Amino acid sequence: MLGWHYNEDGIYTVKSGYWLGTHLPTNVPLNPTYGNKELKQKIWKTKTPTKLKHFLWRLLSKCLATSNNLKRRHIVSEDQCRRCCSAVETEEHIFFDCPYAKK
Ligand SMILES: [Zn+2]
Structure with a gap:
């Protein structure tokens, strides 16, 4: 239990x-987290709002609530992008590859 x-x-x-x-x-x-440790340390030294620093750290650590991460944690059963339904929803897809992001 x-x-x-x-x-x-x-x-x-x-x-x-x-x-x-x-x-x-x-x-x-x-278990080490995903992502480049040096790059993640640089995030905290940037002059940006704390909320954005946390978001960037989560992005580099691959712990955003993307469909592929949610499927890996057995929270959802599908890992397709909910916008375009043509690819696995990863961090890279959301920010660079998804046709909706490109627009
Ligand atoms: Zn998409």
Whole structure:
């Protein structure tokens, strides 16, 4: 059964998440995020609104709610672009390849 098993009531709290984070064995490998680490670090040094920095970081980390990411996480069953229905909806498709984006 899915649930948070690190406190008594089974409901996630930041406190219990922090506790887990500080008590994990140090030999547990963490999954690295996608994307170029140096480029993502440069995002935080740019003079743009914080909201845009977060968006760019999520774009480079491939964690935007595109259909292919949602399908990979078993949230949706189709990964086609919902606009043009002619390709898989990836970050590249949304911003560069989709006919609607090109217009
Ligand atoms: Zn499209």
